[in-house]
Amino acid sequence: MNTDSYFISCKTHFCQDYALATERQLVISDGCSSAKHTDVGARLFCWSYYQVCNKPFKSFNLLFEVANRVDAQRLGLRLPKESAYATLIGVDLINGVSISMCGDGVVAYVIGRNLIVKSFISPNNTPYYPAYMVDELVNNQWVRENGDNRVIPTNVINDELETALENETLSMIAIFSDGVSSIDGMSEIDVVSELCNFKTTNGSFVERRVKRFLKDKTFHDDISMAAVIF
Amino acid sequence: MDELQDFQLTTSNFGFSGVGLQDLGASEYTLVTIAVDRSGSVAGFRDELEKCVQEVVESCRKSPRADNLLIRLIGFGQNFSEIHGFKDLASCFTNDYVNFLNVGGMTALTDAVVNGIESMTTYGKTLIDNDYEANGIFVVITDGCENNSTNTITQASKVLADSVNSELLESLVTILVGVNINDSSCSNALSAFNTTIGFTEYVELSNASAKTLAKLAKFVSQSISSQSKALGSGVSGSLTF
Numbered sequence: 001m002n003t004d005s006y007f008i009s010c011k012t013h014f015c016q017d018y019a020l021a022t023e024r025q026l027v028i029s030d031g032c033s034s035a036k037h038t039d040v041g042a043r044l045f046c047w048s049y050y051q052v053c054n055k056p057f058k059s060f061n062l063l064f065e066v067a068n069r070v071d072a073q074r075l076g077l078r079l080p081k082e083s084a085y086a087t088l089i090g091v092d093l094i095n096g097v098s099i100s101m102c103g104d105g106v107v108a109y110v111i112g113r114n115l116i117v118k119s120f121i122s123p124n125n126t127p128y129y130p131a132y133m134v135d136e137l138v139n140n141q142w143v144r145e146n147g148d149n150r151v152i153p154t155n156v157i158n159d160e161l162e163t164a165l166e167n168e169t170l171s172m173i174a175i176f177s178d179g180v181s182s183i184d185g186m187s188e189i190d191v192v193s194e195l196c197n198f199k200t201t202n203g204s205f206v207e208r209r210v211k212r213f214l215k216d217k218t219f220h221d222d223i224s225m226a227a228v229i230f
Numbered sequence: 231m232d233e234l235q236d237f238q239l240t241t242s243n244f245g246f247s248g249v250g251l252q253d254l255g256a257s258e259y260t261l262v263t264i265a266v267d268r269s270g271s272v273a274g275f276r277d278e279l280e281k282c283v284q285e286v287v288e289s290c291r292k293s294p295r296a297d298n299l300l301i302r303l304i305g306f307g308q309n310f311s312e313i314h315g316f317k318d319l320a321s322c323f324t325n326d327y328v329n330f331l332n333v334g335g336m337t338a339l340t341d342a343v344v345n346g347i348e349s350m351t352t353y354g355k356t357l358i359d360n361d362y363e364a365n366g367i368f369v370v371i372t373d374g375c376e377n378n379s380t381n382t383i384t385q386a387s388k389v390l391a392d393s394v395n396s397e398l399l400e401s402l403v404t405i406l407v408g409v410n411i412n413d414s415s416c417s418n419a420l421s422a423f424n425t426t427i428g429f430t431e432y433v434e435l436s437n438a439s440a441k442t443l444a445k446l447a448k449f450v451s452q453s454i455s456s457q458s459k460a461l462g463s464g465v466s467g468s469l470t471f
Contacts, residue, residue: 199360203255208361211257 001091004206005226007217010179010219014026014199016086017177017224018042021206025053026226028178030103033221037083044070045130045140047059049090053100060151063102067130083133089175093228097161097173103127106176108192109157120152121178171230172196174206179223186217193215201229231271234315237356239348241389246349247315249300251360258363260301260373260458261316261354261399262290263346264450267409268307269337275410275438276333281373282443282450284327289451292332295458302349303327306342316353339372343386343427346370347404348395354399365400365466367457369450370429371407373383373438375419385446387427398459401466403457404429407446410438433471 003026006102009015016031029045031038049067052062066088074084087103099107104122122128128150132139143150146186164170174196181188194213197204206227214223234247264283272279283303290299296319303313313330314322350366357364376383394402406429408420417434425430433449435442449471456467 041308132289200251202252207257212361219453 001201001228001230002201002205003226003228004204005224006077006149006204006207006210006220007224008210008214009222011142012220015222016042017179017222018046018052019226021226022050023227024092024094025050026093026175026228027189028089028105028175028177028224028226030087030105030179030222030224032064032082032127033087035082035085037079038086040077040079041070041074041084041131042086044073044084045086045088047072049088053090053092054094059100059142059154062090062150063130063151064133067133068152070131071134080185081131081135085129086131088130091175091226091228093174097165097170098155098158099161102130102150104178105174106180106188106192107157107180108171108174108176108196109161109170110196111160112169115190115196118157119181119188121146128144165230172227174227177222177224179219179221182219182221182223184220185194185217195225196227198229205229206224210220234317237352239345239352241348242345243359244310244345246302246312246345246353248302248353249274249315251319251356254357254362256281256298256362257462259357260295260297260456260461261350261364262301262368263304263350263366263368264301265304265306265342265346265368266331266371267337267339267374268305268333269374270307270334272331272373273333276331276437276441277356278440278443279409280327280329280331281440282371282447284324284442284453285447286450287319287322287327288324289443290454291322291446291460293451293455298343298458298461299454303330304342304346305331308338309335310338310341310345318423336378337372337376338378338387339370339376340381341385343370344381344389347386347389347402349396351393351396351401358398358460363400363461364441365402365457365461366403367403367454367467369405369407369453371409371446372420373410375416376423383423383426390428400461400464401457403431403432403453403466403469405431405450405453405469408432408434409443409446410435412436430466431469
């Protein structure tokens with residue numbers, strides 16, 4: 001098994017995406033572009049997920065625990081609450097496979113010879129950031145406006161991945177921020193397919209693929225990606 | 231130590247060796263080739279030349295770009311030979327660079343230049359085809375003129391031009407170093423060799439003292455570091471002797 005991650009700024013602003021890959025998890029976070037210091041928030045979310053995800057939490061509870069930790073760290077740094085407005089996609093690789101998502105982004109995986117791509121778009125272009133979980137006022141307002149679909153349900157995907165892992169047909173999982181839909185002249189599915197077309201899978205395989213693919217592309221949002229090869 | 235794989239060149243019977251892709255973890259590499267004269271005339275300062283190579287390798291090991299360097303060492307005397315193929319610095323040990331110059335014979339300088347450039351271009355293409363970024367730096371250290379190659383100087387010039395024009399490597403810096411050049415005919419011949427082939431830089435040293443070769447080692451390692459730092463920018467690293 002090999003994991004790797006990479007994130008890149010679209011160059012029109014300071015990068016507000018962050019990505020992390022370790023032997024036991026993948027995680028990416030996309031900071032809200034209209035809020036200040038979300039580059040810090042995105043990092044706090046990734047590293048907090050790294051700390052928390054080996055605990056026996058599942059989905060909502062795990063995300064809630066991560067949000068609590070980020071809130072505490074944010075307060076310690078005296079950052080405004082908006083700095084924690086960042087999405088989160090985490091893949092726990094410790095006991096099988098389990099994906100947790102809050103906000104928006106893309107998940108792709110290969111079972112057998114098929115690349116399956118699942119894109120999650122926020123309602124009304126207003127992602128539910130996990131930081132809202134620890135802010136009752138904002139949380140209630142978001143639910144009023146968008147309904148109670150705060151945490152993206154990943155149980156079906158997780159069941160599919162678990163089965164494929166047991167059957168040894170799962171060969172790759174990749175997660176992306178929504179920046180993959182910001183590339184001129186290419187559909188999101190084509191971008192994801194290209195980014196998953198690894199020439200080699202050792203070492204910094206995600207970094208190599210992202211850099212090469214984006215070399216002659218124009219993109220309008222930060223892009224983060226993390227992947228595991230089984 | 232990583233196993234080196236053999237690679238063939240389409241234009242020559244001589245190939246080269248290098249680390250297989252499965253052992254290359256970084257996203258970008260600077261390919262470094264050092265070609266060292268081992269003709270009979272370097273016998274008087276063989277130890278200093280070897281020390282120079284040791285110092286270059288040691289300096290590269292301390293570079294912040296150490297993980298992004300792949301070094302190949304070739305020697306040329308009566309004929310050309312590979313001392314070791316492209317490998318990472320973790321696999322280059324100081325003791326490997328003691329008594330490695332088997333001195334004797336004439337100077338197959340042009341053959342070394344042709345193989346050095348073709349090998350970097352071919353290996354670089356292999357890396358680039360597999361999503362790695364790559365540039366190169368080729369350093370040739372000689373004390374004399376070409377007198378025993380199969381390839382002609384015109385062929386060497388074409389090989390370098392083709393490599394640059396192919397744009398396979400992001401950039402390629404080539405440095406010809408003449409050491410212990412203390413007669414004008416040799417100086418003129420090397421200068422003409424440099425001009426015809428089109429090296430990026432020609433450095434001429436009038437002696438081969440320990441101090442001079444230590445300065446050369448510093449220059450070479452700084453040039454390697456500069457070229458490696460330039461990777462990704464599309465330009466070559468700057469050089470100053």
